[in-house]
Amino acid sequence: MNPSIRSRVIASTTAFVLGFVIANYGILRVPGRDRWLWFAVAIVLMVTSVIGVLIADSRRKVSMWAVLGMEMLAIFTLLPLLWTFTLATSAETVTTQSLLPTDVQWSVFRDVLGSDSIRHAAITSALVSLIATAVSMLLAVPAAYALVRRQVRARRLVYVFLLAVLLAPLVALAGPFGDQLRTFGVFGSRYVLVVPTLMLTLPLATWLCVTLMRDLPWSLRDSVRADGATRGQTFRAFALPMVVPGLLAVTLITFIAACNDAVIGATLTGGDESRTLPATLLLAADQLEQPSAAIAATGLLWLVPAVLVLLAVPRRTIRLLGRTY
């Protein structure tokens, strides 16, 4: 038995055992329509195992472990989404017990989109994150360029500080910062949030830019210049294809990180007017009619722009943070 056959057989066995366990759990413990969901997963796993055994001896270049891994990944990503959807669309105010939605009510989405407080919070989030991201990128790009390409004393120390700030708990920094804001009498304004958000976005953006610039093929720039390129041509031949997509990716990641932060929005804001979206969700549990449904619905709606962005951006951008060749 060669290693590839053995590996496939073991993977198939694993898939089968998993499927078997899930099927039995579904039959014995899961009531109602959810049982069919368990069955579906079990069937997929068992079919995988059968295919694995059938192709075990073939020359096909398929790793059964990879297939199994993909299936597990799909299950673990899709199930929470499904659960969120069910929560959002269930009519009852009580938390629903079943995974599959029983009676889909779309009204909650309309409510959320129509809700002034949520719309206001979303605008706050977007504004604060946009400004913070823009400022961070403006500072991070030259900083990263200098760190990577120029002689910088104590470069390592700078990196250590960057990472330290990145890893530091924001909650610990937020308290003292709030006191400062009160002293200056600007506590409660939504634009003030930009400053603490920079604490999160600036090191993140700088670190990502450093990673990006380190991997750039700089000798390519030299070679383009040696070929006799003008400034404009060097930009078009080197910066545009090599750097700009990467910077776009960094900007998006930074923006999303800023959007997702709940700590600053929750601790440094006085009233509803200046709260960010995550903070609003965090604190809104008992303010809305259908607390859990509304939160779940907002979460789902939140996903839409992220997915749109990922689909709109060229594939190379997503790949670019890793390899250049």
Add this chain to the structure above:
Amino acid sequence: MTTIEVRNVTLDSPNGQRLLDDVSLSVPSGSRFAVCGPSGAGKSALMRVLVGLDDHTDGDVILDGNIVNAVKPRQRDLAMVFSDYALHPHLDVYDNLAFAARLRRDRDADEIDDRVEEVAELLALTHVLELKPSDLDDSQRQRVAIGRSLVRDALGYLFDEPFTAQDHRVRTHVRSVTTEWQADRDRTSIFTTSDAHEALTLADQMAVMHQGIVHQVGSPRDLYDHPADLFVAAFLGAPAMNLIPAQVSGSQLLMPLAAMPIDETLRQRLGERRMVIVGIRPELCHDATTPEGRAVEDRVDFTTRIDDVEWRGKTQLVYLGYELEPEVEETLTDIEDALDFDLFGNFVVAELPASSELRAGMTARIVVPRAAVHVFDAQTGENLIQG
């Protein structure tokens, strides 16, 4: 037709390290010039200064008699091949080859197309024209890097370590393609290499560099036969030249295993020196018992037990070991440290024909014509008689 010249060029890196130290070279128009030296010699730095990528600290770069220190790479019009290939990862091989020519807009699309096809054919890249650099192996990438400079028309070509990734068979072909292309068009070219053999075989003129300093410039034959100093002597030639410490003692140079009478010229050159380094090329050694050995008249001979014999096909290397006084050893180590290069071994190597019957353990008498002996100053490394 372009002469390329640098005069007293000095380059310091941003962190204050001296990369080029008072480098002066003159590359005649249409010649094939090699800059050769171990890694870290400053070869790439020199190329970057020539093409106009780095601003040198001091001195002049001169193209066709014009000082071009402040002239941009575009106006210098020298094509450069980078040692790390510098290909566009998002462009296929065809577009990479055509890149520089298109950028300069000095030919129309059809001409560029013809030229790309021609160069691809020459460098055996025709079947990979549609692939991206990431799909190629190192040897192919390097050939694309060479090709992109050939497609473009330039006044001169600078190749930085252009053949390192080619395996033995392809290397010869790629070398001849490149050199013929350049010779056909009567272009000046400079290439760097850390392979002394490559420089000796390919170049009309060459420079030996080390530690940012040019040690000697001249024709390969001249450098090989008359090395100006210890470094050039040790760097050119394989097996490397025997460098043996010798004490000046009355009318003789005393070496381990041998002694050489000091004639009038040498006496004058030696001056007050007490210790020198004697240099002997292994291929100029003969076995005293063979007809060639007996034919050597004015000679130095080394007689001792053979430590080892290394067979090399056409020839064999005979190693005669010796011991040195500790203080002599120390002096030699100091010389090596100052040069940051291995010069000495505790043996004399003779390169004899494969037919030689000498074997390890036998006692050998190796003779060298006196005219083939170099004498170097132990401190400065300068060649006292043949430099």
